[in-house]
Amino acid sequence: MEFYQLYGSEELIKQDSISKAFGIELSQRKVIAFVGAGGKxxxxxxxxxxxxxxxxxxxxxxxxxxxxPTEHGVLKEDKEMLLSMLNLSGIAVVGTPCGDGKMAKVSDSFYEWMKTVSDYILVEADGSKRLPIKVPDKHEPVLPKDTDYVVVLVGLTCLSKPLLECCHRWQMAMEILNCEPTHEVEPGDVAKLVAEGYCNKLMIPFRVILNQCESMEEREKAVEIINNLKELKISIDNVAFGNYILS
Incomplete structure (x- = not known):
C-alpha cells in the first residue's frame, strides 16, 4: 500500500496505513460506504x-x-454461519446471490443485526461497470441511512482517455463538463466530476481516493487534481492518492 496526502502546496506525506490514508478514525467509525469507481x-x-x-x-x-466472494462468504441470512465465519477469520462477506456471479443486499432486519456483532461494516454502495470514473445518477449512490463515513474512489487510468470509453454515465459527465463524448479526460475534469458528482452532495465525512496512481507522471497529475479540487472548495485534507502494492 502506497498512499500520499498533500500538505501545503508541494509537500507529500506518505501514510503508513490504509485507515490513515482513508481518514478513518478507528475508535469511532462503524459503517463505511465505498462509492465512485476505480477500485471499490x-x-x-x-x-x-x-x-x-x-x-x-x-x-x-x-x-x-x-x-x-472467493473467500469468507456467507451467502444466506444465517446468523450462526455468519458468527462462525467472524470467529474463524474476523471477516465475513455477506449478501444474497442474484445471478451473473454477483450478490445483492441482505434484508434490513438482517443488516441491523449484523451491526450488533461487528466492529465495522464496509459497504459497496455504488456500481461503475468496472470503469475508472463515474458520475452518479439521481438515485445513486445507495448509502445506508446510518453511514458514518464515505470513501469516494477514482481511478486515474481515466486520464487522457475519451470520456465515453472510461466514464460510467458519460452522458451526465458531458453535461457537467460541457464537452463531446470523445473529449479526453484531463485532471481538471476529474476534479469537477468528483466535486459535482459526489463531494458537494455528501452531508457526512468523506475522503476522495485517487487510485491507480503508479508512475511519477500520474503522481504529478494527482497533485494537479488535488489543487483543482481545492479551487472547487474541497479541502485537500479530504484527498489522498496512491496505489495498492501487492506482495
Whole structure:
C-alpha cells in the first residue's frame, strides 16, 4: 500500500496505513460506504484485512450488486454461519446471490443485526461497470441511512482517455463538463466530476481516493487534481492518492 496526502502546496506525506490514508478514525467509525469507481472492491478488502489485523470484526456487504466472494462468504441470512465465519477469520462477506456471479443486499432486519456483532461494516454502495470514473445518477449512490463515513474512489487510468470509453454515465459527465463524448479526460475534469458528482452532495465525512496512481507522471497529475479540487472548495485534507502494492 502506497498512499500520499498533500500538505501545503508541494509537500507529500506518505501514510503508513490504509485507515490513515482513508481518514478513518478507528475508535469511532462503524459503517463505511465505498462509492465512485476505480477500485471499490479492492479498497474494501484491503481495509477489511487491515482492520482485522488490529483485532476488529468486519462485515463486507453491498446495497447494490457485488461480485461473489472467493473467500469468507456467507451467502444466506444465517446468523450462526455468519458468527462462525467472524470467529474463524474476523471477516465475513455477506449478501444474497442474484445471478451473473454477483450478490445483492441482505434484508434490513438482517443488516441491523449484523451491526450488533461487528466492529465495522464496509459497504459497496455504488456500481461503475468496472470503469475508472463515474458520475452518479439521481438515485445513486445507495448509502445506508446510518453511514458514518464515505470513501469516494477514482481511478486515474481515466486520464487522457475519451470520456465515453472510461466514464460510467458519460452522458451526465458531458453535461457537467460541457464537452463531446470523445473529449479526453484531463485532471481538471476529474476534479469537477468528483466535486459535482459526489463531494458537494455528501452531508457526512468523506475522503476522495485517487487510485491507480503508479508512475511519477500520474503522481504529478494527482497533485494537479488535488489543487483543482481545492479551487472547487474541497479541502485537500479530504484527498489522498496512491496505489495498492501487492506482495
Amino acid at each position: 472492491t479492492t479498497s474494501v478488502h484491503h481495509l477489511a484485512k487491515e482492520l482485522v489485523s488490529l483485532g476488529k470484526r468486519v462485515i463486507i456487504t453491498t446495497t447494490t450488486h457485488m461480485f461473489l
